[in-house]
Amino acid sequence: MKLLFIIDNLQFFRDVLRSPVLSKLLSREEVEVVICTTFAEDAIQREFGHARLRARTIRAQAPPLPSTLLYSLAKDVYTVEQPDSSFTQKRLTEAQASGRLGLNTRLFFARCLLAMGLRSRVFTDWAAKFGGDGEFQRIVECECPSLVIYSTMLPGVGEWLKAARQQGVPLALSVASWDNPTSKGPMTVSPDHALVWTPYMKGEMQKFHGTAPERMSDVGVIYFETYFAREKLMDRTAFCASLGIKPECKILHYATGDSTLIRCNQEFIRVLQRLIVGGQLGVPCHLLVRVSPKDVFSLYKEFENLPHVTVQYPKGEGTLYGGHKWLPSADEDYERASTVKNSDVILSVSSSMVLDACCFDVPVINLAYDAGLKAPPWESVERFFAYAHCQPVLEQHATWLVKDDAALLDALKTVLSNPAAKRTERKRLLDLLVGYADGRTSERWVERVLELAKEESAGNPAPADAEAGIYK
Secondary structure, three states: OEEEEEEOOHHHHHHHHOOOHHHHHHOOOOOEEEEEEOOOHHHHHOOOOOOOEEEEEOOOOOOOHHHHHHHHHHHHHHHHHOOOOHHHHHHHHHHHHHOOOHHHHHHHHHHHHHHOOOOHHHHHHHHOOOOOOHHHHHHHHHHOOOEEEEOOOOHHHHHHHHHHHHOOOOEEEEOOOOOHHHHOOOOOOOOOEEEEOOHHHHHHHHHHHOOOHHHEEEOOOHHHHHHHOHHHOOOHHHHHHHHOOOOOOEEEEEEOOOOOOOOOHHHHHHHHHHHHHOOOOOOOEEEEEEOOOOOEHHHHHHHOOOOOEEEEOOOEEOOOOEHHHOEEOOOHHHHHHHHHHOOOEEEEOOOOHHHHHHHOOOOEEEEOOOOOOOOOOOOOHHHHHHOHHHHHHHHOOOOEEEOOHHHHHHHHHHHHHOOOOOHHHHHHHHHHHOOOOOOOHHHHHHHHHHHHHHHHHOOOOOOOOOOOHHHO
């Protein structure tokens, strides 16, 4: 049995290469693994040398013009079809920012197409008939995999998936992030199977992509697996010693986001540092700024020597740059999990760090204002809280949502004096969006992938879902 992975994004790199997934797969003597990646091939081979593992470098190819035009129509129809999706909300906001008045005309045309019964899936199915990456097709022909497994729901993987589909190889989507079902728009090629986090995500995939429930398996979140083995992580004393933080201090963990999208990251750091230095929180505190891998690391150099502030960059290669030039080191997951575990409160604008915190029952304060900066609506952080994927957080009341400095100070005093506040709400959110908290997600994921590969190899796959769900 041969499995072919397409790894072209950071999250799936972590899920496959920074978890027990590979070791569990390769412990089966009948399993071979081929990794096709846009990351450096040698970065994988030098860590995972194995007789039944091979890595190949691939490069994204532009789709042919007919496919591009059809997918553009699919996006327009999807925008009308799914008005409450994060994809639609972001697209309209971006159009407002750029002054693209032409989008209104395109959406009028899309409404006409939808009224004629032409849904977005019609256009993506037509688009899938054109193109296909020749180089990737040769890899598939040579390797003859039982299953192609990927995680990107954006069109950049389309030519690879078309090539696999043209060779009759089934596709398994492993959803990598909480926002993907609502924020990535129509898929260029529909998967034969999908591995999702929870029943809630199943519902999102069915609603926004028409994926049939019987073609999906909820297995949990590989990324969070180490979070549920807390005893293996650094204790408070060791963690504080590693960063030079006084253990009696409360740790305020500010999780940055991509500064190209969040303009006020640096200003929030200044606000929090002033609150600590001014003694307004009532207890000794230390600000730990953990820089997102997607952020620009150089923007945080100015804070490295401030009193009561520690800047933590994620461990990995390319730490001078961040973003797509960064690759996590083998111990990055351990460091990240230990950081969340030992935080007394996590502050962020709007990110999946809410879920990280819930795994450890750590209170979260969401910063829903621009820290004094003058930002137009399409740049204001308030836009994030309207997105569909953020609604469960708001509906469960699992965090403090603050809209000015005074509310921030009140929320901080509350969580520092009563860490159990909103504990029930955090648990409900954890159950809804993360689901399994047993630390066995990679085991479930591997077992399900092997079952799917065996079913497909035996020629007895479940019925295709091309006409299932909302598209039936």
